[in-house]
Amino acid sequence: MISKEQITADYQSIQVEICTGLEQMDGKGRFEQELWEREGGGGGRTRIMQNGNVIEKGGVNFSAVHGHLPEALRKALKVEHDDFFATGVSIVMHPNHPLVPIIHMNIRYFELPSSFTGGSEPVRWFGGGIDVTPHYIFDDDARFFHSNLKKACDAYDPGYYQRFKEWADSYFFIKHRNETRGIGGIFYDRLTPNEAQNWNDVFEFTKTIGRSFLPIYTELVSRNRNKPFTNDQQQWQYLRRSRYAEFNLVYDAGTKFGLETNGRIESILMSMPPTAKWIYDFKPTAGSEEERTLNLLKKGVNWAG
């Protein structure tokens, strides 16, 4: 059985690998690190890059916290026990280039002690996901992204991709705009081994997802970072970022949980865009690339082929 110490160590390694890779990719931006401690137990390592060549603002956060389960989470999880352990890596990247997409990735592990059920095993599960929010949707990029996710999923369970892709469509949805946040990706929660798996398999799956981030994003960035863009495209990027802000503040479960439980605010809100704009009732020109992108922000688009 995998220990929480092993999961913590491997997730920390993934954070380090990703930061190193993103610095190489960006060529200028450097991550600044802040260590923080949680009053109730544990802490984290927040790493932020600002004003890079491509990454205008991005965070790669690791945390491992334990202790008394906050009441809000007890209610959300419908459990009465109040000891917990949670660790994870969480990433959001806002590029300065409107043709490079925003990306988000999260892998996490949650555990309640065995005394909770009276058995010998702790109650535990994995969660996570990865999703891309292009300011402009390029079909080739969307297909590349989803087919890579499908490949990663298929190696562990032939049903994962379809299930987790639909889950992402539902989760990354801005209800009041009737728009998906972007082209989706995968999202999963309370994941435990299927009949053919053990806990190590599920753990390996989450590490595969974590390690898929860097090659995927590096490819999406390198395909688009040298394309010229106009001021109008940059303005459109700022408008799309305000939707991202709306999603994170109104719907994102991690953000809401963090705000309600006095989490470390700057680490939680590292996901917010560096510059965002709200224009009243902005409508893109008929037939424009902006309109085409809007029309693709819906559930159920089959990008993996």
Add this chain to the structure above:
Amino acid sequence: MISKEQITADYQSIQVEICTGLEQMDGKGRFEQELWEREGGGGGRTRIMQNGNVIEKGGVNFSAVHGHLPEALRKALKVEHDDFFATGVSIVMHPNHPLVPIIHMNIRYFELPSSFTGGSEPVRWFGGGIDVTPHYIFDDDARFFHSNLKKACDAYDPGYYQRFKEWADSYFFIKHRNETRGIGGIFYDRLTPNEAQNWNDVFEFTKTIGRSFLPIYTELVSRNRNKPFTNDQQQWQYLRRSRYAEFNLVYDAGTKFGLETNGRIESILMSMPPTAKWIYDFKPTAGSEEERTLNLLKKGVNWAG
């Protein structure tokens, strides 16, 4: 007894007066109007000004809606009856000048039919408020604002100002930042006549508050609009606007209600700032005007003297 038709008509007049006055004040910006209908009954008149001389983005919205009470509101109000009538005027102004404050004003009336209680009178109340969010707090302006509100309140009930000022401090509070949104103002809800009043008095009070908006904001704008400002001050303005966005999306009851009940999204989110910025863990220089403003964003500051 005041009819809902009378309240509707007077609130509409207040919308018109304010728009006329704001156009005169701004000198360039003009309100564009959109009429909209609510599927369940009633509708509204949204008026938006963008890119004026001083007003970068502002809305003066009137609505009068009726019909079936949405479940979310039934729960919030703890009522079981599902017929309702609601009318109100709601304003948010985002100036382009960092030394001119953001302002918000709302007056509203809510009614459930008499059948609800079995009596001959409908169940009804007024709500509303006005609050100012300076990017830089100027003590003289804060005192001017609060003493004008106190004067307006004192003419109706000697206890109103203190009670409603404390209510505003509690309501316009960004809990996850441990900051008030700005210098507060007044906020009241479920307001009904006190022992010495009739319904007309309460209605007149709300109209006085509605009509206090224009002279107050005109004065605050004219005091500051011609002051020179730096790029750093403009950047600080954008950072403060992101706090405003956080408040509106995370806490504001009207916004949350609107999003949950499929309200007219563009009218609800007209309150969002035109440009906002999030910088990771930004801290103003020790001893700066920015730091001084931050230190004043707390509950219980006595501005009215």
